[in-house]
Amino acid sequence: MQITSAEFKRKASAALRDTQLQHALGRMQSHFVDKRAAAMRELPDVEALRDAATAIRARALRDLDQYLSQFERAATAAGAEVHWAETAEDANRIITEIARAQSVRKIVKSKSMVTEECALNEHLEREGFEVVETDLGEYILQLAHEPPSHIVAPVMHKNKAEIATLFEEKHRRPRLDDIAALVGEAREILRPHFLTADMGISGANFLIAETGSVMLFTNEGNGRLATTLPRVHVAIAGIEKVVPTLDDAAVLARLLPRSATGQSITNYVSVLTGTRRDGDLDGPQHMHIVLLDNGRSRLLGTSMEPMLRCIRCGACMNHCPVYQNIGGHAYGWVYPGPMGAVLTPLYAGIEKSVDLPNASTFCGACVAVCPVKIPLTDLMRELRSRQLAQGLRSSAERWGLRAWSWAAQRPNVYAWIARAAARLLRRLSGRRWLPGLSNWTGGRDVPTPEGRTFRELYRDRHPK
Amino acid sequence: MSARDRILARVADAQTVNRHAYADGQRRYQAPAPASDLAPLFGERATRLGSEVLRVEDLLEVPAAVARYLATYRLAPRAVCWPELIALPWSRARLEVEARAARDDDAVGLTGAFCAIAETGTLMLLSGPQTPATVSLLPDIHIAVLGAANIVATMEVAWARVRARHGALPRAVNFVSGPSRTADVEQTVTLGAHGPRAVSIILVGN
Amino acid sequence: MTCLVDLMRPRIGFAALRLLETAGCRVVVPDAQTCCGQPGYNAGEFDSARALALKLADEFADCEYVVVPSGSCAGMIRVHYPTLFAHDAIHRERVAQLAARTYELTDFLVRFANVTALPGRFEGTLTYHDACSGLRELGIQRQPRALLAKLPGAKLVEMPDATTCCGFGGTFSNKYGEISSAMAGRKCAAIGQTGADAVVAGDLGCLLNIEGRLRRLGDDNTKVLHVAEVLAGEPE
Known part of the structure; x- marks a missing residue:
């Protein structure tokens, strides 16, 4: 099958606006989630x-x-x-x-x-x-x-x-x-x-x-x-x-x-x-x-081997809140949902499906229902790691991660950045759009921080 | 080297790492304990999955029960049956019954059952010269004759019984749990997809 | 203390302190702590997550218990640190010990502190959202509800699908903003069905996401509160 996973974001966005599809997806809770739960209770x-x-x-x-x-x-x-x-x-x-x-x-x-x-x-x-x-x-x-x-x-x-x-x-x-x-x-x-x-x-x-x-x-x-x-x-x-x-x-x-x-x-x-x-x-x-x-x-004997236990029941996608919102076509290959987020990169090409292992909140609903206990979120995380190692993620993301890692190991720098960010966000409060956070602000207001960081306030109250 | 040898070599290579990775001796799954009286459990489960369960005391009463069933649903008194069942007194119940594999125009198929599984309300049918698979598949109505003594608790017990009676498996073992169905359109369950629209089980004896 | 609490809502941190001190604990907040490493870990950057794990293990080496007002950060330490060091014979033991004595706040309070009187008070109805990591990695479900049941004035009403993800997921919320907003939208609808005065959860990430969506949808009334804030009430 032709793989179109590179268009994940565009297709997901279209799926969210497709009222007929959204109506169909609305049936998932009663027809799959509730029925499975009832059958398991037997x-x-x-x-x-x-x-x-x-x-x-x-x-x-x-x-x-x-x-x-x-x-x-x-x-x-x-x-x-x-x-x-x-x-x-x-x-x-x-x-x-x-x-x-x-x-x-x-x-x-x-x-x-x-x-x-x-x-x-x-x-x-x-x-x-x-x-x-x-x-x-x-x-x-x-x-x-x-x-x-x-x-x-x-x-x-x-x-x-x-x-x-x-x-x-x-x-x-x-x-x-x-x-x-x-x-x-x-x-x-x-x-x-x-x-x-x-x-x-x-x-x-x-x-x-x-x-x-x-x-x-x-x-x-x-x-x-x-x-x-x-x-x-x-x-x-x-x-x-x-x-x-x-x-x-x-x-x-x-x-x-x-x-x-x-x-x-x-x-x-x-x-x-x-x-x-x-x-x-x-x-x-x-x-x-x-x-x-x-x-x-190729997966045998590697960290991905647990994926081969899969018995193709589809419970992972039925219970996935991302799948429940966008349906299966956005995933762009044979297997959608969490199982697809692992199998597509492995079978159809990690470079052709960069979004898939990332488009998960790691909520773990899939792992909780998998009949053969495949650690799907761990496997997706491992694939994210392979993407980084292979340079498949955007340079902004790579640099962002590097900067975060550098700062988090330097408490003074980290505290200073937090202080500055708290004040900046407070000053920007009420805006409906923020650079770098446009995907957040598209659907949600930006929360306003209190102004000073916990660290500052704690130091004031517990002077050394 | 053939594709077979290359695939098996890759698998074997990976497993030199792998064979030690799992601890053996995990506890075997114990199938749910059988209820003392399996027939009521079977009847309840089979009915829940859409089969109809009729009861008769004796095998010789089966033809009359079939005739009554067909009359109730205003069906012609004709059926195709497993050769194994042809010796029953069908004509005495004014039924026209032929023993053969089923054809597309057969409306009613009469089969026996190797056994049935109480846990799920399931019939277990084995294919063979006396028990052709199409009889439970092509006709609109499938009527199965099941001896109450042949109800077992679980699929595991059913497999043990096949091993004991036949050794090897026949070409087809078909487990049937009610009329064929689909939920492909709007996840709405609709009976009578490609197989029988109705399954009726005549339970013989106590 | 979690990064988000430090940055956005210090009062949650102080509420947690108040609850622990009321329960009779002596609490220290190591000054040099930064991040538990979860954002990097979930992005696939395992080396920096390991470095931060060891840093955290050092800072909390003298503490009998490590208590975190977040199921996801606590889950990182309790569940994922040991995985990160599974093949590291040198640090494995130290990290495992840290993991074993790390608890999410409500879990800790229910397990070890015989909470009879809570400092807080809430007049009205509450609905509780189960944050994913706490729920599925640590089994946090009964604990916050048990504590909220003891809160004077408060009545808990369950929302439908309380255990369904709100769509936050860390960087997911910004990378896949549209999907994340849609998930948050469903959560807001579930909250709306209860008619509760406040939605309560144990993770600030979820709260920011839910609050952002509620406000964008025009709901300025439903309060969005961390479980620690509700239980601890306003400081004297």
Whole structure:
């Protein structure tokens, strides 16, 4: 996917002025935050569960090479073919080759963020294949030629009127204004595609090393249709998605839907192992699993490794007050919100996404809800440090930091600056604009200091 | 060197640092303790997620229960079923039932269930020659026949049962927790996205 | 003493002193202290944060407890100093000891001082905003409320989403001013819903941000107060 994170400030500013978007974002509290909280309350010991989930993901990463090999052996034994892709381009090429070899014409897709990373749809379309997104949200975005703004609810930025207009125009059918009717129309349009597709492409929520299975959590049923009806199933997943055992997956299954949508379980959980067996009446004849690196192995063994624990639930963005105000598009790449503020610099380029790790108040709401306890704020801070080391921050900021650091180590200088600043600010009080603070004064008054500093007053009262 | 070898080599290299970084022996998560009577818990959870739960005493009563259900919803007395279930006396209940994989025009699909999970109100279906996956997927209505004795507490127990009975996994294990749904439009939950619009569970025995 | 209190609102510092002295503590304010290093640390400038941490550890070496009228500065010392020195065998122990005896003001008062009578008094309703670092790094939530419950005349009303960030975030508030203002705007709306006479918080950064937005929105009445100010009241 093309990265546009350099335009973060401009897009965030536009998002704040977009009343329709602001209305949509207003739904986040009740639909994500409150629902998650209610679903978590059902569990006897959430902290123990989060610790267990964290340990499972950490263990998988610690012995990732062994689990990947184990996964490959088991999947191959069950009749799947495992492919390894170092980059997004490699993944796209591998999938194109599979499609060519199988004389595929039409491809149905189940929602997959990794394929967004690869811009797989665009690639396959350029290669002449018909690609149909079948998750309702992704389908709407495909019609609208827009990227997702959320990893779980990709079209949360649109309202039903916009979707009604889009369907009316693209489906050439009478306009429907009711949500259930719109869902029904999409079902009618998409069902024939499932029945005539030659290939189904899915992601994977987890790869089970023990059994070589692909595990999918879905609600709509499109994931099941896309992996059952077409004769070829291609699953693509990042190499970090492996978990050791089915029992480990059962533990994670308690947290993933609750964290994502506040469901105790998604409507469907499918564990797919290999191809159609002897005597089976349905299921794909060919299964291919593409394991994608695309920058992941570089994070192993570094301070960024905890990010690889991520199970893509989206709770961090749902609870992020910055995301809640600007939505996902401003982040400019596949993954928005706090997880995107870490992943985008790491996967798509630290120099192309300088704003992202900085556009956080470090309020820690994301860390508090992460099911696998990723220290997102610590990782963002580490990325800020790397930006400084690589000279990616503005010179004003760099000099400002240097001056602050110099002064703070010299108490007399520091006290004098504070004194001067207190008096200056007091004199300027009431102004609605101040040089250097224009971003503050754009929306807020400048507070007036008392006039003398604490240090001065304290010295007066406690003479030596 | 292949892509596979290069990726695995990078992973292994990073892990020479890494393997010592974690303390092992973290406490294993203990799944919530099972209630003594799982059927009511299962029924309550399944209903909450939008499944309908009907009860019959005996397996032979299932066809009549299905016929009544179809009549209530004014559906034609026709269905596709898992081959495993074809021996039930369907014709006595005046039902036209075919054992095969499902097709697009099937309105009703009849399946059994390998087991069910009380914790979440979930059916566990295993694919196989006698239990094709499409029957619970393509029809608008999915009716599942579940023996009350086959309700287990958690997904972990269900996995143990699969290992004990079958050793390896079938091609597809599908956990089903109610009718298909989407909340993609304005986060409003709407039933009947791409899969069945209704799921009905006929619980057999006590 | 925090940099913002020194610069903007010394009375918060004196209020903290009054509360601690009322509780029977002997309080010293080391003269040479400057900044805990948080702005640099959060900007990614770890070396200068380490230098300031060691400077602070020296200045407070003789104190039994270090009490800070700010959850974010206290969190810096308690939680982040040990991280900064995790791989520094020479200073690790000293920094860990400093961290272990550092407390946010209300946390300290509830833990160690048996506060029965507060010097302050507030006639009217208060609503409390949970500042992020104090809340999530130090678990400051119950403590200020317990103290405010003992304040004569005051009635506490909870605002919706009291634990949602106000949008300050240090330099964030100026670097991403528009987003920060929007976040502060939501906070002001939540405060407005309570109809409280005053909003109270434990961090001056949040207070300046909230006050700036309230005033810009035309609310000149709602008082914006540090928890120490409210609890300590006006000096005699």
